[in-house]
Amino acid sequence: MNQLIISAATExxxxxxLLPNPWEMGVVLAGFAVLMYIxxxxxxxxxxxxxxxxxxxxxxxxxxxEQAQAEASAALEEYKQQLTDARAEANRIREEARAExxxxxxxxxxxxxxxxARITEQAHAAIESExxxxxxxxxxxxxxxxxxxxGRIVGEALTDDQRAARVVDRFLADLETQSAGAxx
Amino acid sequence: xxxLALPAQDSGSFTPPGIDEMHLPAILPWGAYDGFSKQMLxxxxxxxxxxxFFILAARKQQLVPGKLQFAGEMAYGFVRNSIAKDIIGGKxxxxxxxxxxxxxxxxxxxxxYGAIPLIQLPSFSHVGGAYVLAxxxxxxxxxxxxxxxxxKYFKLATVPSGVPWYILPxxxxxxIISNFLVRPVTHSLRLFATMLxxxxxxxxxxxxIEYLVMQENILLKGTSVLVLVGAIAMYMLEAxxxxxxxxxxxxxxxxxxxxxxxxxxx
Numbered sequence: 001m002n003q004l005i006i007s008a009a010t011e012x013x014x015x016x017x018l019l020p021n022p023w024e025m026g027v028v029l030a031g032f033a034v035l036m037y038i039x040x041x042x043x044x045x046x047x048x049x050x051x052x053x054x055x056x057x058x059x060x061x062x063x064x065x066e067q068a069q070a071e072a073s074a075a076l077e078e079y080k081q082q083l084t085d086a087r088a089e090a091n092r093i094r095e096e097a098r099a100e101x102x103x104x105x106x107x108x109x110x111x112x113x114x115x116x117a118r119i120t121e122q123a124h125a126a127i128e129s130e131x132x133x134x135x136x137x138x139x140x141x142x143x144x145x146x147x148x149x150x151g152r153i154v155g156e157a158l159t160d161d162q163r164a165a166r167v168v169d170r171f172l173a174d175l176e177t178q179s180a181g182a183x184x
Numbered sequence: 185x186x187x188l189a190l191p192a193q194d195s196g197s198f199t200p201p202g203i204d205e206m207h208l209p210a211i212l213p214w215g216a217y218d219g220f221s222k223q224m225l226x227x228x229x230x231x232x233x234x235x236x237f238f239i240l241a242a243r244k245q246q247l248v249p250g251k252l253q254f255a256g257e258m259a260y261g262f263v264r265n266s267i268a269k270d271i272i273g274g275k276x277x278x279x280x281x282x283x284x285x286x287x288x289x290x291x292x293x294x295x296x297y298g299a300i301p302l303i304q305l306p307s308f309s310h311v312g313g314a315y316v317l318a319x320x321x322x323x324x325x326x327x328x329x330x331x332x333x334x335x336k337y338f339k340l341a342t343v344p345s346g347v348p349w350y351i352l353p354x355x356x357x358x359x360i361i362s363n364f365l366v367r368p369v370t371h372s373l374r375l376f377a378t379m380l381x382x383x384x385x386x387x388x389x390x391x392x393i394e395y396l397v398m399q400e401n402i403l404l405k406g407t408s409v410l411v412l413v414g415a416i417a418m419y420m421l422e423a424x425x426x427x428x429x430x431x432x433x434x435x436x437x438x439x440x441x442x443x444x445x446x447x448x449x450x
Contacts (some may be wrong), residue, residue, distance in 0.1 A: 017311060017312055017376075017380060018373075019311070020310070020311050020312030020315050021221075021310065021312050022312070023220075023224065024221070024223060024224060024310055024312035024313060025312035025313065025315060025316050027224040027227050027228065027308070028227055028312060028313035028316045028317070029229045029316045029320075031228055031230070031231045032231075032290055032316065032320070033285065034231050034235075034236060035231045035286050035289075035290055036234065036282060036283070036286045037284045038231075038235045039235075039238075039282045039285055042242070043235075043238040043239065043242060043260070043285070044281060044282050044285065046239075046242035046243070046245065047238075047242050047257065047260045048278075050242065050245050050246075050253075050257070050264070052250075053245075053258075054418055100380075112329075121191075121356070125236045128338075131324075132234065142274065179320075
């Protein structure tokens with residue numbers, strides 16, 4: 001340090017700090033030019049490429065995620081729609097079945113009512129005809145019977161009470177067997 | 185410092201280091217000037233350092249960066265986004281990123297030299313380099329302005345719109361002087377002067393400590409500690425200023441370019 005001061009003093013140079021050294025200027029200019037060349041040629045493109053790739057990767061990822069989400073929500077919507085449809089379908093079927101059941105029941109009831117009415121009608125008709133037949137046969141039989149009974153009573157001696165009682169019994173028994181035969 | 189040195193007659197008076205000591209003897213004596221100096225070696229070294237670092241950092245190109253790549257991207261992204269994009273903006277800021285990036289790291293590394301022990305020489309404490317860089321920037325923004333606006337650019341740059349005509353005779357010369365004459369000078373000297381002053385202060389503190397420690401008076405010797413504390417504080421401040429000046433120089437470049445690009449809207 002001291003030696004420097006001495007040497008500077010002995011040389012008697014007064015350095016003006018604002019006067020540049022042209023060689024130094026040349027070195028700075030050349031150095032900066034080389035640096036600029038390297039930066040323009042390699043550094044900036046490399047960093048920009050990485051930045052662009054990264055941005056693309058992130059944006060691509062976001063786009064992919066958005067797409068997946070859209071697909072998922074579309075699928076969900078579809079399932080919901082299907083579920084609603086299925087529910088509506090089930091309801092419809094149930095309603096139909098209920099209506100059908102009610103219809104069938106009403107039909108059956110109507111049929112049963114008609115059948116019973118028919119059966120009742122037939123029974124009435126049968127009974128009526130039976131009654132008619134019975135009345136007709138009774139009319140003729142009562143006459144015959146009365147005639148037969150009167151003949152028997154007249155033909156037999158009516159002195160014996162016991163006999164008379166027997167005759168009546170026999171008549172009644174005949175009557176019963178006759179009516180049983182008629183019923184057959 | 186000189187007042188302190190006065191009573192110490194036995195060890196000679198204190199000679200503060202001056203501007204001359206900024207110029208170390210040449211490594212290779214050469215021609216009329218100093219020849220190949222340490223400062224030139226450092227400038228070349230700075231190019232190697234910056235190029236090596238950023239090419240290594242950018243070489244692997246991974247989407248998920250490693251530590252080195254991350255550091256490189258941080259540094260690159262700082263100039264790209266915080267300076268170029270924020271100041272110049274628009275869609276054409278990318279054209280100027282290489283210049284701003286090169287300027288910032290070239291100046292930063294050359295300044296930080298001043299804070300590294302044994303190197304301790306900020307390259308721009310010699311004015312030549314600062315002139316070169318400011319000159320490059322000066323021509324760059326003028327050419328950009330002419331390319332963008334034609335020769336009308338000089339009118340746009342010197343005649344501010346919306347100023348009453350009777351003030352123009354005062355404003356126009358001021359604009360010419362401030363934009364075209366003073367701007368490159370302040371741009372270069374700001375960088376140079378801060379580096380020179382910082383370097384001088386560190387040198388002064390160093391030689392002051394050396395001188396005080398050699399004193400026989402124990403109290404006087406003790407004061408060297410105070411100088412040391414002050415020197416460390418100054419050293420920290422200088423380190424900050426070194427980074428700050430690189431930023432300021434680059435930021436001003438971006439502002440000048442932006443001004444030339446959008447001269448019609450200023």
